[in-house]
Amino acid sequence: MSIEVCQYRRVSKSVVSPGAGARVLEVLDLADCCSPIRRVELDADQAATLAEAFKALADPVRLQLLNLIATSETGEACACDLVDPVGKSQPTVSHHLKVLREAGLVDADKRGTWVWYSVVPSRLDELRRVLGRG
């Protein structure tokens, strides 16, 4: 009996480079869901979707990337400035940034040659709410 349970579904789109050659990524949609896990029943499907979201946070490199982007002066960071600080190869960093994008935790904006990443505060807030007491 959980009146507030709703569907955790994949519907949102994350569009990188709105101009020509736009890439579209499916991201997890937790909007108007995110019932606090401590208060509302959770079925297997919802648990699977939520687990995917937390999986994006379950890697030290991704946490560092998220931190670097969030704590940057302007609120966004060029991908080119993210490779050295985490001490991984460029393909590895690119891979992790993609995971973060698919999880809806960051947005990517391509400007000319460079890609600028910014965090999506609402997504982090949603995950916080899931961990809350409701």
Next chain:
Amino acid sequence: MSIEVCQYRRVSKSVVSPGAGARVLEVLDLADCCSPIRRVELDADQAATLAEAFKALADPVRLQLLNLIATSETGEACACDLVDPVGKSQPTVSHHLKVLREAGLVDADKRGTWVWYSVVPSRLDELRRVLGRG
């Protein structure tokens, strides 16, 4: 320059069955740490420890277990009542409960033949704080 960064270290102990045959588990200690990831710099070691914590949440079965325990009438649940709802074998459930214990997310209390699990609210609150704006 982050004055509030502190050590994420392994020191806390989780004691199951305080009586004879007590088992001791090392758990991640995030106490007086947990600087908000969006505000304070994060080094590689801290990121690794935090990632371990989120890894515990990054599995659907563990999320269901956490949910079942947290939403139970009394705030605790017998392990024997957790196997059927998640649809996994008893060894698998036992494994996941151990992961949750090592992450400090649940406590285990052995009473006679049965083991009763309860959530550790403060641990979930700490993780919420890490995701917060500070």
Next chain:
DNA sequence: GCTGTTCATCGACGTTCGTCGATATCCATC
């Protein structure tokens, strides 16, 4: 002490994941 029950551990298997070198794609500039 034997039996049945509950829970944890072990060993093995298949899958997923993080990583990197090589390569492809996109773009600005000359």
Next chain:
DNA sequence: GATGGATATCGACGAACGTCGATGAACAGC
């Protein structure tokens, strides 16, 4: 349109993870 730089994708490899059957350890009741 050729060149060089920035980023994404591909393919492969090893490590970590989820799962389960079999087994072990702890305990209650007869």
